[in-house]
């Protein structure tokens with residue numbers, strides 16, 4: 001087994017970014033038309049792009065995949081995939097189900113697809129703490145159940161509830177050590 005890319009998938013606020021940062025692997029920074037949240041930096045959290053530019057590049061075949069998620073575009077430009085192929089180091093990326101499926105088609109067994117879930121009530125609390133209002137939380141969690149169901153295609157599912165935090169931390173470290181030592 002030789003993994004090139006770890007993909008994290010799951011509903012809003014289940015803890016994908018938290019787990020990604022604990023994995024400690026270089027991150028693939030994808031593109032979005034969503035405006036940056038407070039504290040997010042262009043080129044670090046996402047490359048923040050105009051919707052029209054993303055659509056134009058998609059039309060030119062320069063995006064490997066692109067998806068509309070709750071009113072915003074998210075996508076992976078071809079250049080990022082070329083970067084992954086050219087590097088020995090394992091990278092990580094956060095994608096929704098559409099992106100994960102496409103990347104799996106391209107990378108086959110070279111991806112490890114980690115599904116992340118949590119209790120809906122935990123996610124609501126986390127989104128509230130992140131400063132989202134009730135309407136925004138409603139939108140972000142409107143596809144919660146379908147997104148959790150879609151995780152059945154993942155290689156591993158981490159149940160990142162508030163109560164499981166320490167367990168998930170420990171598992172994430174095991175995963176990192178196992179993957180990096182095998183690379």
Ligand SMILES: Nc1nc2c(ncn2[C@@H]2O[C@H](COP(=O)(O)OP(=O)(O)O)[C@@H](O)[C@H]2O)c(=O)[nH]1
Pocket residue numbers: 008009010011012013030031034065066067069074075076094095096097098099100140
């Ligand atoms: N297909 C695809 N999905 C992406 C990409 N980047 C991010 N996403 C997904 O977009 C969704 C929304 O991300 P974001 O707006 O950061 O909200 P959050 O999940 O609440 O932190 C998440 O489910 C991500 O998995 C991408 O390049 N391609």
Ligand SMILES: Nc1ncnc2c1ncn2[C@@H]1O[C@H](COP(=O)(O)OP(=O)(O)O)[C@@H](O)[C@H]1O
Pocket residue numbers: 010011012013014015016017018019126160161162163164165168
């Ligand atoms: N197991 C956990 N228990 C409690 N809070 C958590 C847990 N995992 C993540 N969080 C917190 O939940 C919030 C959302 O996590 P984040 O990683 O940004 O989610 P996502 O990337 O899936 O939207 C953050 O404030 C994070 O610190």
